[in-house]
Amino acid sequence: MLHRFLKVPVEETVMEERMDVPVAGMESATSQGRTIIADLVVAKIAGLAAKEIEGVHELVTSVGETIAGFAQRVTRADTRGQGVRVALEDGTGTVDLRIVADYGVSIVQVADAIRRNIINRVKAMTGIDIREVNIEVTDLYFPQQEERAEELEAQQRRVA
Amino acid sequence: MNGPRLEEDVALARAIASAALSVAGVAHLSEEPGGAATHAPGESIRGVAVRRSGAGQLWATVELVAEYRPRENLRDLADRVRRAALRAARETVPGGVAGVDVAVHDVAVPVE
Numbered sequence: 001m002l003h004r005f006l007k008v009p010v011e012e013t014v015m016e017e018r019m020d021v022p023v024a025g026m027e028s029a030t031s032q033g034r035t036i037i038a039d040l041v042v043a044k045i046a047g048l049a050a051k052e053i054e055g056v057h058e059l060v061t062s063v064g065e066t067i068a069g070f071a072q073r074v075t076r077a078d079t080r081g082q083g084v085r086v087a088l089e090d091g092t093g094t095v096d097l098r099i100v101a102d103y104g105v106s107i108v109q110v111a112d113a114i115r116r117n118i119i120n121r122v123k124a125m126t127g128i129d130i131r132e133v134n135i136e137v138t139d140l141y142f143p144q145q146e147e148r149a150e151e152l153e154a155q156q157r158r159v160a
Numbered sequence: 161m162n163g164p165r166l167e168e169d170v171a172l173a174r175a176i177a178s179a180a181l182s183v184a185g186v187a188h189l190s191e192e193p194g195g196a197a198t199h200a201p202g203e204s205i206r207g208v209a210v211r212r213s214g215a216g217q218l219w220a221t222v223e224l225v226a227e228y229r230p231r232e233n234l235r236d237l238a239d240r241v242r243r244a245a246l247r248a249a250r251e252t253v254p255g256g257v258a259g260v261d262v263a264v265h266d267v268a269v270p271v272e
Contacts, residue, residue, distance in 0.1 A: 025263070028235065032246065033219075033259035035238040041226070044267050048228060125234050 026088055026128060037126050039086055046095045046130075047084045049121035053113045055105035057141035059083035060098035093122075094132040100139045111135045166200065169210040172220065172252050173198035176260070177208045179248035180222050185237045187268040190223035195265070210257070218257040220245060225266040238262040 025038040050056055061083040085096040095118055101107055115133040122130050180186055189207025190196070196209035209221045222241055226234055242260045250256035 033242055034261045035235050036261070036263035037234055038263065038265045041234065041264050041267050048269065121230055124231060127233060127235055
């Protein structure tokens with residue numbers, strides 16, 4: 001059974017003095033202690049799952065105020081979970097992310113693959129059911145353009 | 161907290177940290193500022209805290225960073241860490257600890 005511990009106090013624990021956990025996350029209780037999975041962990045798994053899909057060039061960071069981002073600022077943890085927003089409630093959740101897609105891929109197929117991979121990975125690793133994955137494709141990446149830009153830069157360096 | 165108890169807590173924290181680190185899938189213990197830690201003269205054990213309830217019951221907290229292993233459930237990993245920590249605690253002090261809270265704070269991608 002999963003509990004949203006920032007909102008739902010777990011009453012069946014045998015502990016008399018509870019220690020505050022300084023991160024937002026999902027908790028499950030056993031008679032010998034609680035298990036807490038931080039929101040950042042879910043955000044990071046979702047981000048890695050998205051990047052595993054061919055056709056995803058990169059994730060777009062700074063989507064604004066995110067729950068995982070907020071947790072990171074509070075705990076001063078690293079920021080690799082950025083670009084993915086995760087909202088969790090009672091064992092289920094929603095993921096929002098923005099990506100740059102490679103030019104030439106079917107965005108519909110890539111988005112579908114991202115969605116399924118995120119749901120599978122998060123379920124397998126945390127037991128949390130992701131009900132909704134919202135994907136926004138904000139830009140396309142053109143490999144040839146990038147190469148040309150690099151060539152141009154190299155030329156400029158040679159001249160200078 | 162008196163002297164002998166501090167020594168006992170440090171010995172417990174050390175044993176629990178070492179047991180947790182030996183569990184496959186644990187990348188390292190969490191070193192977040194303000195997170196669980198046990199401080200002693202000349203040493204601090206990051207990611208592990210030991211505390212006592214009013215009745216003198218011992219309880220431990222382990223905060224860790226897991227390796228990113230797509231097919232592994234982090235709750236199973238936490239259970240393995242808990243079992244290893246409980247065993248290590250029993251071997252360190254009579255009666256061991258009553259329970260171990262395990263928090264997965266982050267995942268790390270193993271560098272190849």
